[in-house]
Each structure stands twice: as structure tokens, then as C-alpha cells.
Amino acid sequence: MKGLVLEGGSMRGMFSSGIMDVFMENGIEFDGAVGVSAGAIFGCNYKSKQIGRGVRYNKKYCNHPEYASFRSLIKTGDIYGADFCYRKIPEELDVFDAETFKNNPMEFYVVATDVDTGKPIYHKCSDGGRNDIEWIRASAAMPLVTRYVNIGKYSLSDGGTTDSIPVKFMINRGYDKLVVILTQPYGFVKKPNKFLPIMRITMRDKPALLKAVEKRHIMYNKTLSCIEKLEKSGKIFVIRPECPLNIKAVVHDPDELERVYQLGRKAGEKYLDKVKEYLK
Numbered sequence: 621m622k623g624l625v626l627e628g629g630s631m632r633g634m635f636s637s638g639i640m641d642v643f644m645e646n647g648i649e650f651d652g653a654v655g656v657s658a659g660a661i662f663g664c665n666y667k668s669k670q671i672g673r674g675v676r677y678n679k680k681y682c683n684h685p686e687y688a689s690f691r692s693l694i695k696t697g698d699i700y701g702a703d704f705c706y707r708k709i710p711e712e713l714d715v716f717d718a719e720t721f722k723n724n725p726m727e728f729y730v731v732a733t734d735v736d737t738g739k740p741i742y743h744k745c746s747d748g749g750r751n752d753i754e755w756i757r758a759s760a761a762m763p764l765v766t767r768y769v770n771i772g773k774y775s776l777s778d779g780g781t782t783d784s785i786p787v788k789f790m791i792n793r794g795y796d797k798l799v800v801i802l803t804q805p806y807g808f809v810k811k812p813n814k815f816l817p818i819m820r821i822t823m824r825d826k827p828a829l830l831k832a833v834e835k836r837h838i839m840y841n842k843t844l845s846c847i848e849k850l851e852k853s854g855k856i857f858v859i860r861p862e863c864p865l866n867i868k869a870v871v872h873d874p875d876e877l878e879r880v881y882q883l884g885r886k887a888g889e890k891y892l893d894k895v896k897e898y899l900k
Contacts, residue, residue, distance in 0.1 A: 621651040622899050623795030625664070625787055628657025628760070628780045630869035632803035634877050635861055637662045637674035638884020639801055644671045646892055648899070652727035652795060654742070654786050656779045659801075660730040660759040667728045668721040668748060675881040677714040679874040688870045699765040699870060706757045716753030719799050731779030731786055732758040735768050740782040742789055762869075763824065764815055764834055781832050785843050787856065793800030798900055800847060802860040808844070810837040857898045 623682065626636055636659060655663030662674040681687045686704035693699040710716035721728075728745045732755060745752035749770070758769035758776035769776045783789065790798055813819065813833060823830040850856045869882050 626659030633658030643887030
């Protein structure tokens with residue numbers, strides 16, 4: 621089976637959006653995909669077949685105070701406004717095509733972190749409805765600047781904390797042809813979170829999650845090492861930026877979003893034929 625793995629990285633996700641749009645424009649289809657954080661937010665547009673949607677609404681609303689701002693963080697507890705981003709945009713301003721999402725046979729998974737256990741949870745999004753959107757929001761609930769997302773019995777946080785690049789998850793589900801889109805260049809090494817001292821105070825009532833945050837860089841670097849081995853053996857196909865994208869988590873400049881999106885498009889075009897050959 622053919623699978624797509626999408627790393628997160630806040631607005632580094634514009635790079636992935638550019639690649640995905642090139643893929644969709646050229647008829648590249650997958651049997652399944654998994655997205656983490658920004659990878660989930662932008663990756664859902666692959667299943668709904670909405671070329672250009674990710675970059676379009678980000679450029680249009682990046683200066684809206686309810687979309688992403690410290691004002692939103694202070695007012696709501698979320699640096700990315702939950703109501704504006706996960707209700708108003710997909711339901712009113714740039715409508716998410718839930719019907720196409722539902723009817724597309726491609727499986728789509730998102731990864732979130734269980735706040736109480738510090739373990740990853742993998743949710744299969746089935747219809748693109750309100751519950752699925754909440755799981756996508758949970759996958760992108762960045763520690764310290766986003767509230768936990770409560771769904772059913774779970775209290776959830778950013779999936780990147782526990783499984784930033786879920787290659788093993790897809791392999792274990794039987795996907796033997798994987799295209800992996802990373803948002804950091806080759807040779808990147810993740811360092812401990814510089815906000816750990818603050819997190820040890822604010823998250824002291826969530827010891828399992830805090831432990832996961834503390835060791836995230838270790839797990840991430842181990843995953844990268846595994847990916848490099850799989851890539852060298854030809855078992856997976858990896859696309860990554862040629863150099864650091866140098867884009868902030870919160871961006872108010874549409875041109876900056878377009879810049880990173882275009883880098884993604886160039887990468888998608890560069891590797892298009894090789895991806896087609898690999899997926900045969």
C-alpha cells in the first residue's frame with residue numbers, strides 16, 4: 621500500500637502544502653496518510669482534494685487577531701484561536717469539503733498525545749466532520765501556548781510531542797511504499813526545548829506529559845536516524861528542505877508564507893518523476 625507521512629512544524633507546514641499541491645495537480649494518489657500537528661492541519665486537504673486551500677486561507681487570515689496572535693493567547697489560552705481556526709474558517713470562510721473527504725477512500729490518520737499517559741494516540745478521521753476537526757486541533761495543540769483538547773475520555777495535546785514522524789505507525793499498518801515529507805533539512809538535530817524550565821512549572825500537574833516533553837528531542841533524533849536508514853535502503857522516499865526554512869511559528873506576512881509554499885512546490889516538482897517511479 622502507498623502511504624504519505626507528514627511531519628508538523630507550525631508554518632514550516634507551508635513547505636509540505638506546496639509539495640502536496642504539486643502531487644494532487646499531477647494525480648498522485650495514496651492509500652493512506654498520517655499527519656502530525658501542522659501535517660494534520662494541512663494534510664487533511666489531500667483527502668478532501670482541495671488544491672491550494674492551505675496556503676490560501678493562511679495568507680488571507682494571517683493578520684486576523686482571532687487567527688493567530690498573543691492577544692488570542694491571553695484572551696483564550698490558544699495562540700491560534702480555536703473558534704476562528706477550527707470552526708469559522710472550515711465552516712464559513714474557506715469551507716472544508718467534508719463530503720469529498722468522506723467519500724475519498726484514502727485513509728487519513730492524525731496523531732495526538734494523551735495528556736494523562738504521555739503516549740501517542742492515532743485517530744482515523746472518517747468523515748471530516750466536527751469530531752475529526754477536533755482531533756486535528758488536538759494534534760496541533762502546542763504545549764504552553766495552547767489549551768488541552770478534550771474529546772470523549774481523552775485530554776489531548778500536540779502529537780509531535782510523542783510521535784513527530786510516524787513512519788513506524790504506517791509500516792505497522794501494512795504500508796510498504798511510504799513518501800515522507802519532512803520540514804527540516806538533512807542533518808538537523810533537535811535540541812531540548814528551551815522553554816522546559818517554564819514547562820516544569822506550568823505542567824507539574826501532568827507528569828506523564830511533562831516527561832514526554834522532556835525527552836522529545838531524544839525520541840525525535842532517534843526517529844530521524846531510523847528514517848535515514850530506511851531511506852538509504854530504498855524502503856521509503858523522503859523529501860526535505862534543502863536548507864532551513866527559517867519561518868516562525870506565527871507569521872503575519874503573507875509573502876513569507878508564499879515563500880515557503882513555493883519552496884515546497886519546487887521540491888514537489890523536482891522529485892515528481894522520482895516519486896511516480898517509486899510508487900509504481
